[in-house]
Amino acid sequence: MNSGSCSSLMEVGYDDHHHHHGHEELHVLAVDDNLIDRKLVEKLLKISSCKVTTAENAIRALEYLGLGDQDQHIDALTNNDLKVNLIITDYCMPGMTGFELLKKVKESSNLKEVPVVIMSSENIPTRINKCLASGAQMFMQKPLKLSDVEKLKCHLMNCRS
């Protein structure tokens, strides 16, 4: 795994026992501008047996997903190892917010089925409702706990056919 520097595009994390069973392991794209929160969510997800890719802002996340402004040659959909099963994003980020990222994903014919979870440290009902109304799968209060991720996984596993 690359140790993050401020200029890194993203950090790609692999489980110690990396399987090529892309369909069994959830691949999660975690987006957060806060370095500590990125480390924490990455660990929480890895402990819950997810494969994790992190991005430090929404633009990077969109590029990874193949929705960037430039012609992207990273096609996250054809390579089974890279297919993203879940996006978890912070709400408050500089530049594009998590809410705007959510909308971009839901507007995309390729990615609108990918569940998007929004995290926030602030418990603002109008914010929560706005996210859910725009297609967010769940809204999670920060700081995240292990039990939150376990709940999330159960919820997602039940949703997958």
Added chain:
Amino acid sequence: MELVQMQKSLQDYTKSLFLDGVLDSQFLQLQQLQDESNPDFVSQVVTLFFQDSDRILNDLSLSLDQQVVDFKKVDPHVHQLKGSSSSIGAQRVKNACVVFRNFCEQQNVEGCHRCLQQVKKEYYLVKNRLETLFKLEQQIVASGGMIPAMELGF
């Protein structure tokens, strides 16, 4: 010092941090994420927190020292610090950031200066306490002992 004594000292010390409100239950969450495959997880994350916070506090000092304070610059820094301190369980730092943000919203420069001092005070306190905690842990490990699991019933 005997191993058992060191382990007891560590437990008492950790307990005192919770009782004083320096740390909250989120710190326990961090500890739960640590295991044999990743025995330094907590100290790694906390070290990142220290590095990040040192930078933020420096930026805040500079921003507040400007002739005309740009609150659009100040508030995001405080928001960041609030977030990361909350994520590691540094309760008093987080609470000081909450107050700080209120003064930012009011565009109260003097209030913000006072808040920055308070945040710094709480930050240096938790930094000092956690560094001590990690030293105690290192001593135990160096003596061939295990770090006792934190009891939750206090």
